[in-house]
Amino acid sequence: MRLPKIVWKLPKLPISGVTSGPVGYLSGSVRHFKGYRDPETKEFFPIAYDETITHLEPVYDDWREFAKPKKNLLTNAGKDYLHAQYWTNNAAGGVGVNFIALTESTLTPAVTDTTLGGEITTNGLGRTIASTRSHSAGANTTVLSLTFTASGPFTDVKASALFNAPGSGTMGHIANFSTGSGTLSSGDQLAITWTMTAS
Numbered sequence: 001m002r003l004p005k006i007v008w009k010l011p012k013l014p015i016s017g018v019t020s021g022p023v024g025y026l027s028g029s030v031r032h033f034k035g036y037r038d039p040e041t042k043e044f045f046p047i048a049y050d051e052t053i054t055h056l057e058p059v060y061d062d063w064r065e066f067a068k069p070k071k072n073l074l075t076n077a078g079k080d081y082l083h084a085q086y087w088t089n090n091a092a093g094g095v096g097v098n099f100i101a102l103t104e105s106t107l108t109p110a111v112t113d114t115t116l117g118g119e120i121t122t123n124g125l126g127r128t129i130a131s132t133r134s135h136s137a138g139a140n141t142t143v144l145s146l147t148f149t150a151s152g153p154f155t156d157v158k159a160s161a162l163f164n165a166p167g168s169g170t171m172g173h174i175a176n177f178s179t180g181s182g183t184l185s186s187g188d189q190l191a192i193t194w195t196m197t198a199s
Contacts, residue, residue: 024196025069026175033187049187067177073109078172097172101127116161123152145193156180
């Protein structure tokens with residue numbers, strides 16, 4: 001008697017740190033500074049960006065999305081931090097991983113990363129807490145976003161990370177942008193958005 005052939009189909013397992021857990025997406029947009037406009041006369045002045053100028057309105061070109069939403073990597077340190085925040089802390093809890101950092105370096109993200117290689121610390125693009133930290137009760141997503149204004153030149157912003165402190169601290173998530181921002185001059189702006197999911 002011939003026995004029937006049995007085929008076992010194993011489920012596809014998620015790649016650790018990429019498709020499992022609270023991962024979410026990173027995206028970015030850029031717009032370039034063109035000069036200033038007098039709010040009363042509407043006269044345009046094609047002058048260089050100056051943080052001290054407050055009586056004129058800055059003029060920009062249109063926002064351009066330079067990086068479509070791309071999955072980020074949950075680091076080992078970030079995973080440990082999440083477990084502590086959710087379960088093991090016996091006090092009020094620590095600061096969330098909501099400080100956005102940027103780099104011009106080309107990265108190969110790994111779950112063992114604890115720092116952002118080549119992190120930018122000057123000229124307006126240094127690590128800063130997200131200005132929008134939005135979560136609706138009962139929802140599965142949190143949105144962290146911030147618009148940076150460059151006060152100096154940059155070649156190409158290529159990656160971002162989330163930390164729980166303005167300096168040092170725990171790096172919870174890291175991701176490359178799908179494409180770089182391109183050249184930035186003083187006064188140009190980057191709008192960075194992390195959309196995080198946990199359910």
